Amino acid sequence: MTKEVQILEDVTIRFAGDSGDGMQLTGSQFTNTSALAGNDISTLPDYPAEIRAPIGTTYGVSGFQLHFSSNEVFTPGDHPDVLVAMNPAALKVNLKDLKKGGTIICNANAFDLKNLKLANYDTNPLEDGSLEGYELIQAPLTKLTIAALEGTDLSNKEVARCKNFFALGLMYWLFSKPIEPTLDWIKLKFKKNEAIQNANKEALLAGYSYGDNTELFTTKYQVEAAKLEKGFYRNVSGNEATALGFVAASVKSGLKLFLGSYPITPASDILHELSKHKNFGIKTFQAEDEIAGVCSAIGAAYSGALALTTTSGPGLALKTEALGLAVMTELPLVIVNVQRGGPSTGLPTKTEQADLMQAIYGRNGECPIPVVAASTPSDCFYMAMEACRIALKYMTPVLLLTDGYLANGSEPWKVPHENELPEIPTKFRTEVEGFAPYSRDENLARPWAIPGTPGLEHRIGGLEKANINGNVCYEPANHDFMIKLRAEKVRNIRNDIPDLEINGEDEGDLLVLGWGGTYGAITAAINKARKNGLKVSHAHFKHLFPFPKNTEDVLKKFKKILVVEINLGQLAKIVKSEFVIDVLQLNKVQGLPFKSSDIEAKIIEILGGK
Amino acid sequence: MTKEVQILEDVTIRFAGDSGDGMQLTGSQFTNTSALAGNDISTLPDYPAEIRAPIGTTYGVSGFQLHFSSNEVFTPGDHPDVLVAMNPAALKVNLKDLKKGGTIICNANAFDLKNLKLANYDTNPLEDGSLEGYELIQAPLTKLTIAALEGTDLSNKEVARCKNFFALGLMYWLFSKPIEPTLDWIKLKFKKNEAIQNANKEALLAGYSYGDNTELFTTKYQVEAAKLEKGFYRNVSGNEATALGFVAASVKSGLKLFLGSYPITPASDILHELSKHKNFGIKTFQAEDEIAGVCSAIGAAYSGALALTTTSGPGLALKTEALGLAVMTELPLVIVNVQRGGPSTGLPTKTEQADLMQAIYGRNGECPIPVVAASTPSDCFYMAMEACRIALKYMTPVLLLTDGYLANGSEPWKVPHENELPEIPTKFRTEVEGFAPYSRDENLARPWAIPGTPGLEHRIGGLEKANINGNVCYEPANHDFMIKLRAEKVRNIRNDIPDLEINGEDEGDLLVLGWGGTYGAITAAINKARKNGLKVSHAHFKHLFPFPKNTEDVLKKFKKILVVEINLGQLAKIVKSEFVIDVLQLNKVQGLPFKSSDIEAKIIEILGGK
Amino acid sequence: MAEVLNVNVKDGIKLTPKDFGSTQDVRWCPGCGDYAVLSQIQKVFPELGIPKENFVWVSGIGCSSRFPYYMSTYGFHSIHGRAAAIATGVKANRPDLSVWVATGDGDLLSIGGNHFIHACRKNVDLKVLLFNNQIYGLTKGQYSPTSEKGKVTKSSPYGSVDYPFNPASLAIGAEATFIARTLDRDIKHMQQMIQRAAAHKGIAFVEVYQNCVIFNDGAFEPLTDKETKADNVLVLEHNKPMVFGKNDDKGIRLNGLNPEVVSLTDGKYSIGDLWVHDEFDKNPARAMILASFQELEGFPTPIGVFRQISKSTLDGDIAEQVENITVKKGKGDLEKLLFSGNTWEVE
């Protein structure tokens, strides 16, 4: 059967099924294959807080959305074009997001009474007409998989588990993707279990040819390669990129990396990733709690490591007392906070941007710590390096903010060559002559004199320090001086960071201001609004404390400013107090990234237009 | 010998000596006596971070300043009129604060070579002319005391230790104070050791008559009683008043008080005070750390206590994660933060106002907690009650900020009668019908259904809650709703608190804005400036989050606003972002309370005038 | 006074396991050992004579810490590591409540270690159930403070370098007054341990070896597998000699302070030579030796009550002090307190 091939610019697919159905795997395979085929891509995994919720329940549904395109891609897509639903619960949970008229491909075999009940369906949606208006494709995926694997030695359960590969094969066919990359991957992944290896391979192939042979589809689609910049690419998630950024900073600074951390979702993967690379001299220390995590890192920094600690919101809360110590002792240290839904335990597997205030202000006393944030998964790499650069140059703890969306989401990254990356100069003090632990260089940084250096023995600690000699000092005037000195040191960093960049004209009716993981959604919205003739520009903070020094100039050139954040307006508060200007706000705190359409709608609401 | 008696309006004395010299005791005795004699008073103890630094060193000097007057008193005085210096180190450390031309009364016997050296004096200041311009009175206090106590059974050391009572007697004489209150106190205090009792009594009497007989003084002074409101008074420190406020709140709410705390300077005295009053049904629990302190309080609140936790800056930092839990579970809880010099361990025995940002914003996620602050030592009583009222009415944690200056400083307090204090209604839920753990009353407060109540068994926790039924809920829209609901609940409190009051006209050239312990210094400065014809008024925040609802109206009526704080401008930041207006700032972070003259000078700098 | 100090036990209360089941779906992985604990608790609770409303479950964060949601008693799912601290507050404030802590090896022994050892030393009357699966379940499989050295996990791809805690040793060192161990797969034994914990006045620490099917499957198989169980598990019973093995053919003997595994069939030793378990011994050494079996080659893993001693409780002592002082000084009078100290009148 030959099918029509239709060319599309842009497709968003969501794979959804039970936690045990392997949707994350299916999604990542499709992602990698599309990437290899040259599409630009963005992904959004979304999994439940439970490890394996009982099969068939709505709260056990795991999803993976990916957006691939022949154009530049900024977000994982607002509304999927295609929903692959492996069971009724997956349909139930995900249908509301599907584009009007979108395609549903579902595993008809899973729509039995038991599963319908578990998903709280009174009637079968495949039959009750409730899916009218969608293109509904009912494929008996389980049965087809079983049929395809007839004769293997695997148990029924094992056979049934291969249905995700069948579905993947079918989707490859539907979107005209090569299956070779996944075949290679299966071979490698299951090299120790040939039976499973073969079964998955057969299922994949069967799914692919099913597409060709079934009458359910009359058309297949093709999304051409995007016009990406020349070079080598790989797909990276934010957490991976963060970890790689630190490895790079370690190599580029010549310092050994030390990570003291306590596992917490969604930050743990940075720990996992770094602990794989011990051959870079990296030491990872899984501490007894977050306090020990940061304290061990402080100890490592004190003794000469490039020291890190990684966590998420509640963990940052626990680390705040120790961060004060790092400020007082002026030690280089990078703290990564992968933000998640709060307050308290909140929505631990969901994304949010509500730790900005905590990052900048959440410590006792006047306790300035530079704060930087990554905008995209691959930007995590560069911001991790940037955080290290600032920490080492200014002898200060630096907070790097990412979020659950960036951490788990992925995008193609044009891999830089080692020699394209900037060096990060370091500076252990060794000369005895003229040494004073709280003397300053031109950046107001104090010397880093590490234990083991003869003649530089000295004492530091959390009590106020006398200027220059660093002794404990209760002198009123010294305290005032040191408080202001620490503030100035951090404020001066604004002279050493890139200007705030503007996407669009540098003046106009509206400036959309953002920071962190909303970058993609804002960019997509702005591009669209500008195409539609609106005078709107976009500026995105990567340095949040201090702000780039041109910030005020940028803001002043726009009639209105809209601050878009996944919180109740934290950046807005800071901008208002810093520049004494009023701003408009768009805030949605749903544990989800913004849809670009939300932002577009808001722009239109402000500026008019369609 | 009859001496001239001169009437003064206003005197500030500072007693200073070695940590072991009993200066805190001497100061408090003088304070109590002056209070009983009807003066208005304000005090400022100032002691070293060391427990007992080696005798004679400058860093071992302990001081106690008191300001007593026949007028209303707002501060412990900017510059002492009289400095009592028990040794060279005490003179060295304190001389710079003494008023030009002020009186120095020093223990001449202590100015021997050893002590001069310990205090780093190259020459004897009593002899080298460096004290010219001051009225220097050299009394051989040690020798006089020994002479007065000749024939007791006490050791030489014990005898010498009585010299502070000799000095006190002399000061009583000099300021025409009765000695009976101290005689009574000595009797009670040393009732178990008659020898010491008698020695102290004799020393006191000897000091007093020495004044009459010596030629060193030609004049004695008298400060008449102040025209205070009628009623019963007692002298209270801020920490005492805080503790009493909580006892009152317990009685007035009918709830048993539970304090979970970990000792920390300068907050520990609240724990000490409350642990004395167990017969009010109060339970105090000295926890293993600050986290256990707040967590035990959360457990107590959950099970129906009026629950408290008390700490200072670094301790608050440790409690922040648990405070998020209290916000999510919407339990009533009062957290007292007695601010001290930061960041980190900073200046632990000194005062500061630099935890405001931490108090309002220092938590992960959108995590609103009402914040109130006391303005004077006795105001701690009322703000402690107010914090309890808000916590119980709105089912929310409430943060009460005081500071080291308020905590240790004292002032006469017109004691309220029990029946003048407001009732604090409480509301355990008992009806089973219609119960839902996250349903809301008119204040958006959820019901307090404590364990032991049949039929109301339910589960709470730190994960996001479904509106009304309180189940764990990962629904995007619910999260957004609950985030906003929690914010609204706290914001609504502005409708239930007193308006921001203005001292002075409600419009003019300058409004001085303050909060917390700067109240006295600002008031004194404003009163003086206004007397000098400047159009300046004062408003002082007791409710910092949310602000009173008339705040914007108040601010708008002034041409300029000056925010005075012992930090780098934290309230200023918040006012700027909240009302998008610019403000002037006066910030001095020296670990000391403001001098009212600093503020006056700033007002003059802004408004002109002398 | 007894009322204030004691958990409210009433006669004639008739409850069934169903009364303790919650309306919420249980969300552990199918096959998780946590289910077993839940059913045994639901089975034992009705028999304790405690009104349902007087039970409180407090937990931290972890798979196991979801426990309170699945009981229809009062429940508090708190934050990671702090369950013991919160439960201490509940119990100190309200000695009339029966307060239970559900916690994991990460929750109790990693981040929560300090609260645990302090609750032990202070003898807070809490029942602490440790779901020890020797792994971090909820965060998807990092090694925990009870994981064996060398364990390969997500955070230790080359094997962990940490020595594990022995939770029983730690509890003994911190002077817990009741220390027991049981197995998720041994339902009857678990019931007994729950009953015993409930009956103890003071901190009752029960370690449950719990299988995590997803991240650490089979960790306790040698102890639960029918084939190997008898040879690997020693069931401690008070006043009974320590016998184990498939045909009760082995025993533990004390040679001085050193335990030895002996055969009962080779004629050298008989039951009379064996170590007789004494739960109530004041000397902590016995329990310590039992706890150390795991580090000894060829020794069985003891389950049962290692130690139970009697001491006053923190919550009881606090309540008693309040009561005594109230009796001595009279019930607090606010008016008097306010006007105490040096007051003076201005007229």
Added chain:
Amino acid sequence: MAEVLNVNVKDGIKLTPKDFGSTQDVRWCPGCGDYAVLSQIQKVFPELGIPKENFVWVSGIGCSSRFPYYMSTYGFHSIHGRAAAIATGVKANRPDLSVWVATGDGDLLSIGGNHFIHACRKNVDLKVLLFNNQIYGLTKGQYSPTSEKGKVTKSSPYGSVDYPFNPASLAIGAEATFIARTLDRDIKHMQQMIQRAAAHKGIAFVEVYQNCVIFNDGAFEPLTDKETKADNVLVLEHNKPMVFGKNDDKGIRLNGLNPEVVSLTDGKYSIGDLWVHDEFDKNPARAMILASFQELEGFPTPIGVFRQISKSTLDGDIAEQVENITVKKGKGDLEKLLFSGNTWEVE
């Protein structure tokens, strides 16, 4: 590899106590027991053969935690309770340093309890000196986790209701590899303990009974007073029978697991019947019994090394793992790492 793993000991280093004295004024109260520890450290350090610059002192907050200021080595006066955690970071990063922790009973055992027990179990190569004065000194006299029950202090005006920790028991329970106790007033003994701690590879926990003249004066008087000392203190020595008393007239005998104080003069028992101390016993029971003496009527307080066992260290194992993996996989190559995984080329 040895270099990476071991504290840098060099031959021919000539240092004197003066080399370790700081230029800062010592600010403890006159008569404070802390002074004694400082002088003994300054006395022993020159003899250890470790270059001065390789010593690091880490402390928390408390009177005792001022210690680093008074040594002219590298020093870090950190925050309350966290010294062990920070020191762990120092040592894990730099096994070549000799890392010492100065800490108080509040600092180490109250707020710092968790870091302490984890440093014990992981066997981090730290020397931990606990200045146990059974009180919070710096905050002016609240009871501490080692204060006796019933103690009247500022925060317990009616007597504290807490049972104290026994620090040695806790350390045994947490499986510390070296546990010792000494007295501020027994200078020679303290020197020995410091030497022994320094020589131990792994965590060395030394509890010093330290008199706080201001807030808890005389707490250890029975152990330090010339009159009573001999009857109240048992000096543990390896391979020696446990004899004590004014004329060496008493001893400790083990009756089964139970220790007994026996007279050596009434003819019933002689030295040969006494318990012979074995520091190196793997069985933790012995040390546990010694630690429990304090709770037994009429028993002396042991000082000396309770236990010393040998295990690999956390810092050593981490360094070794890094080294092994580097050997196995080759030194990390950033370019390769960046381009690893699925890469593709866009041309």
